[in-house]
Amino acid sequence: MNELERVKAEDERLARERKKIARDGPKLNGAKLEARLERTWRRPAGIVGWLATVDHKEIGRRYIVTALLFLALGGVLALAMRVQLAQPDAALISPGRYNELFTMHGSTMMFLFAVPVMEGVAVFIIPLMLGTRSTAFPRLNAFSYYMYLFGGLMLWVAFLLNIGPDIGWFAYTPLSGPQFSAGKRADIWAQMITFTEVSALAAAVVLVCTILKTRAPGMTLARMPLFAWAMLVVAVMIIFSMPAVALCSSMLISDRLIGTNFYNAAEHGDALLWQHLFWFFGHPEVYIIFLPATGFVSVITETFCRRPVFAYPVVVLALISTGILAFGLWVHHMFATGLPRVGYSFYTSASMTVAIPTALQIFCWLATMWDGRPRFPVPMLYVVGFIITFVIGGLTGVIIASVPLDLQLHDTYFIVAHFHYVLIGGAVFPLLGILTYWFPKITGRMMSETLGKIGFWTMFLGFQLAFFPMHFAGLLGMPRRVYTYPAGLGLELPNMLSSIGAFVVAAAVVLFVVNGLYSLYRGAIAPPNPWGASSLEWATSSPPPPYNFEHIPVVETRTPLWDAHGELPVVTGLRVDEKEILLTTVVAAAPDLREPVPAASLWPLIAAIAVGVLFVSSIFSPWAVVFGAIPAAIATAAWFWPKELKRHPEPVIS
Amino acid sequence: MSVQHYQSIFGNASIEARQFNTLFVIFLAVCAVMYAAVIAFMLVALARRRRGGRANVMEDGRHHESDPALRTGLIGWSAVVATGLVALAIASFVADRSMASTAARERLSLTVTANQGWWDVQYIASDNSKMIRTANEIHLPVGVPVRIYLKSNDVIHSFWVPSLAGKQDLIPGRENDITIVPRKVGLYRGQCAEFCGTQHAKMALVVQVEPYSDFIKWWERQLQPAAAPATPLAKAGYDFVTSRNCGACHAIAGTPASGTVGPDLTHFASRRTIAAGSMPMGEGNLYGWIADPQSIKPGTKMPTIGLEPNELHSVVAYLETLK
Amino acid sequence: MNLCAAAAALTACHPSQPKQQFGSATVYGSAPAGDHAVAPPAASPADDGNWVMPSKDYAATRFSGLNQVTPANVSKLALSFTFSTATTHGYEAPPLVVNGTMYLITPFPNYLYALDLTKPGAPTKWVFKPKPLAASQGVACCDTVNRGAVYDAGKIFFNTLDGQTIAVDANSGQQVWRTQLGEIQKGETITMAPLVAGGKVLVGNSGGEMGVRGWIAALDEGSGKLAWRAYNTGPDKDVLISARFKPFYASDRGKDLGVKTWPPEAWKIGGGTVWGWLSYDPETKLIYYGVGNPGPWNPDQRPGDNKWTTGVFARDVNNGEAVWFYQTTPHDLFDHDDINEIILADIPWKGQRRPVLFRPARAGFFYVHDRRTGQVLSAAPYGYVNGYKGVDLKTGMIIPNHDKDPKVGRVVRDICPAAPGLKDWNPSAFSPVTGLVYIPHNNLCMDFGAMRANYISGTPYVGADVKMYAGPGGNRGAFTAWDPIHQRKVWEIPEDLPLWSPALVTAGGVVFYGTMDGWFKAVDARTGKQLWRFKAGSGIIGQPISYRGPDGRQYIAFVAGVGGWAGAVVSAKMDTRDPTGALGFANAVKDLPMKTTAGGMLYVFTLPR
């Protein structure tokens, strides 16, 4: 055979095979299907497989566990501070060390716990909730986690090596600038920001695409679970707000390393430029933490009242409007900076306006309880605790939205009380509730109800004891970020109570962890839907198999599990011999495309290491940006290297 | 004046602070009502099923219509919340405007310049030779609108005397100001309210509001240069202070010491506190502070000089003459 | 070396520097015809061929009546002899010539050389070494210069950097007396040339950047005993203000303004030094002198008008009583010392002759005052000025431009003229023949960053970061012929480098000046046309003089030795990578180290027989 004929024959053979691909191959069902899906979707064996995994459930679990570890670390710092503050004029901790403590506490809680834990929960649960087998861009998802982990590790290793930042989590210039923050402490902080913002942006992209494109057929936007709505809003907010902090922290590094004058007032830079950019991110950040928690509350309330959340469209609109309004409030962190007084009124109004959607959401949850039949297992207790606590935080928020009042209360312990009521009451309580709620889905076992209830009450009472007196400390004139205070100002009692309360909260956290660990090994085995909930994550086993669902469900109502009589309708026709998911249209969720899912890969990890080395070394030399980009580019190129098309003559479908 | 209002925002010692109090009470009342409404609603909502009311649940997968009363409730609730917020916003705006209006009437002005760890205070006079400089202590005549210009020499600080007024930041490269009309004679403590570095916690100041005549007396006293030391011990202290380390940073009018890096010490002993409100003025504290400032206020710019005991005695003796 | 080359290259290709021909004159008009300004005869006697004081005469004309050298023959000038002074710091002083002997006073260590002009090669007659304290070099703000000695009645009088005034016998070189006036512990130095008038040796202190309190003192010419001392700040009795004091403008009237226009105590360290030039009117027995800048430079630390700094005093030479005062820049913002030369002249003014003063001030205006009252007759800018908007002739007040007010913590950009002013210490020359004033000056602007200054006696008290650079046009210096009556330029020569040398004008119609890269230039007094030039071994900042030698020929002499504030980058071996060096001058003359090197060499020229 000559060369020409051989080529021709090969072409014809390929053409025949292409025709075969277009045809359906053998169909599988039942145990055979499960085995085949398991083979396709499970992660590769060994440590390499463990590192290479792109399974959203594993990544989500790692996110949650890592974030909880950082919560514990941040909490230890808080306890250290409370010990120092328990009595006036104490000298247990030096002022420099104390400054490191509150900087680390704030940065850890905001950047390494609150945002990542929400992302982690979402990454774990959103594909399950939406009835799909994977997130969009699973490798980006893995990359996101590794960036987060490296950022957190860098910060904490630096802290342990005595290069911990001591400039506050807000790092106001010029205190954080080259003249007043000697050495590399501030750079460590700024680069930790870079790590977490890259991570958060990646996770946000993953979530937006997952929510908009991978929902089960029939799950129109109007049928989407409220948590998915909340995460959609949050992810979009991350995409809009994170670049601001990326910009200002990069300018800070540039000021500190190569002597630019962005924040040098003398050379016509501006110290306030930092504050504008930082709070343009920083204020939405609060809602980035809070909105997922409202999703948790909606989920728990619905399940335990056995009634769909009242006025679903109102709640959705409230989420969206909060997301938009959040970008118009940043100046209320800057009322004391001497910007034009009348301009402040706009921000007062905007800050008060944002209370309206929140008030509507609260009404909707309460109406759901009113109209439903509430039960009170631990997650629901946390929701009740949330309402009692968060509403106080929300109302103090209205108080400090007023310029004259804020000028007094700004940067006092009143504010500390306010935002802990908002962030712990508003986000951590629902988080603990939702972790209890989804614990069976994550681990396959139920958490102990008894321990959970003890834990809740300890947490709830401890919290009030720790943070309610702080309102009074603030009103009595105690500013924030002080390592000590003099006797005789009436601050002794509130501070002592707060310190005691802090240890009670710590005990509650320990109880929660003990409960979690105990239940992980000894808890009752969980059925697929232990709470009788309505959303799709409960339509698969606990914990779910690597492929999530045997068949992709079809959704016809907002509460599919409550409305499905017996079995859910499903989609067929997806390949099972290759990782493949079904993409649906953005609004109507009509089946659109079959999309191959990338295989597990070490490249996201390698890319994260390369980028991490770039970030860490650019603390020390600007040339790192140039030379560090080379390995990062190589890793990214390898990550996206076009895959060879595997030509199975007979695709296997379910 | 009660002790606990020394640094409390309820000290109510100026027109501004009184306006703050009124506004705060309004806000608190409205918020309390709202909070009570929410909690009551929740308690009733949670409790009514216990009493066996008909629940609108989805036991059998069948939708029930929502309670129409709840829809009305939602609309009513939004109306109530919106009205409440609008009322509060207006109250806030009105209070803000009325506070701003006092700014036009100032009759006394001074400049407060913040430094990491202490406050530099300069009173402005149309006759420049009547300007006075002090530190960490401000005297104000009661009833006189006073404008305080706020500047910073290093990082961002925030001027805050809770009993008198809200805070205002001191930002390098910018000039802010705040106007206060003190209305109650008394002593008030203030503190830096923006994190400013190692010794943010011990950067305080005291404000003495006093009758106009006392204020003028105080001003005239401040204009006097330091008296020559009378005793041999004080003379030895004078020699040390003016010829050794102290004068490089501190100024004492009437002596060669003219440093501007640290607080002016001309009338140091007449002030109420040492080290920017860290401790009350007194011989014992003075000994401690001069001997070892770094263990009292770690990280302060005041160095531990390591005086010999006789030097320490003489320096303290001299400083005590600076009334 | 490479770095310097790079710096020079950078300056050369700086976009704001157009490719213009430096060194050639632009003519704007012609010298006034008919009745013009002349020097008062009492203060400016006919030339006897000597040069006994730096300013040539009491009227400060720097005009030589010798006329052998003319525009036609100046190009034939030939080197007669040279002499190395063995110093390498800024040489600002003129040689003195008295009856066949030339006297040279060097920068620190202030050697006084006497050269015998009657012998070939002018051998050294004697050297007097006053041995000033070495530490005084550390408190001299702008190089360790000396601006000249003065001869009177058989004695040479001069000041030393460490604050002494010394009288030396002109023949023997033996010390007659020495008086300590300044205290270097306080930062006081003396760099000025004394003036001997009315039997008094008048001396003022330097140290306006060190927080000193400025004064002028009169010593008895014979004994060196202090006759009187007038401070320029503080209470009236210190300033010697008495009933005779009649300032023309209301803003200068009042009791103890030297205290009341300062914050408490600030006047004690407020500067107001006298380090420039004095003039004397023998008819009225009045001396005229300008007062230096208030300290510190940061104006925030001295709210008020800061009397009696940056102004002009007229005092009675006998007892120092102040007669009038005019403040050029109340509350000076830019270090615009007012110490420049004061030229006495009689001018036709509105139909009658008026005795006046010419003052090309640092702030950029050419002032004409009535010298009996201090009234400002005219004040016009003789270069680019944006730091002020003009001078109000009604109130006599300079009109500030508040856009350029320094602010603590914020750099104010593009202030013209810069801190050295449109013209610094280097004096102009006035020719009664042409009626023109020949002004060697700068064209520099600056960025000014005020900050809090700390006062520690004996250390600098400045409180500002400064960066200077070329003004509009890109020429850093200019040599301007100014018509003082019509207040206009007649011609101007743009110079690449700032001009730091004084000028000399001769009756022959030739003007001499030097540049910091070492060119000694002769130009036509009427047109500015360059006639001749000579490249010296170091940059020239010294006063050129002209004298009649023992052989009857006209000689031209100057000392080349770069330095001073402008040349400190070379003489103090500064590192020009720091633009704020030498109080900001380093930035303006980054290329100077490649254009000249330090030196201290006398050059004497004459026409060939």
Add this chain to the structure above:
Amino acid sequence: MSSRCRASFTLLALTALALGACNREERHSRAKPMGETVPAGVSPDTIWPGGTVAQTLDPRAKIYDNNAPAISQGQQLFSQMNCSGCHSHGGGGMGPALIDDEWRYGGRIDQIATSIAEGRPNGMPSWRSKLTQDQIWQLAAYVRSMSGQPSKDAVSSRAESMSNTAPQTLTPREPAHTSDTAEQ
């Protein structure tokens, strides 16, 4: 567990980076004044009659050299104590340049500290009675940093003032000079 492995690997890498950090970042708050002993080795001279004398580096050098807070304090003192009035921002003026590579009296930190404390004859005042030893050494650490001697990681790029010299964080480090050699 492998996560621990990875963590400890990263830890190792960071430790390597940060080893220099231990002294670089330490904030010394000196409650007790430092002794004033001047060790025998601080002479700027390089010639000794009768043979070489081994120069020993003052042990305090280790505390201050390369220590970021000390350099930063020194930077502040440099302007507060009017050093910048004479030396500008290192370019010089009334005093000699400090950013160049010429050291009249030695460029080692202990030699610089001696120059500051004792003064030098041509105008450098003695600061011994005005500044504490701690402050003098902080100043010396900063002065040494101006000429590019210590690590780039311990210096600051600029101050909050008019920009002057190129950022120390970027300028090439200068090699040690003959007078710098001492037993470290």
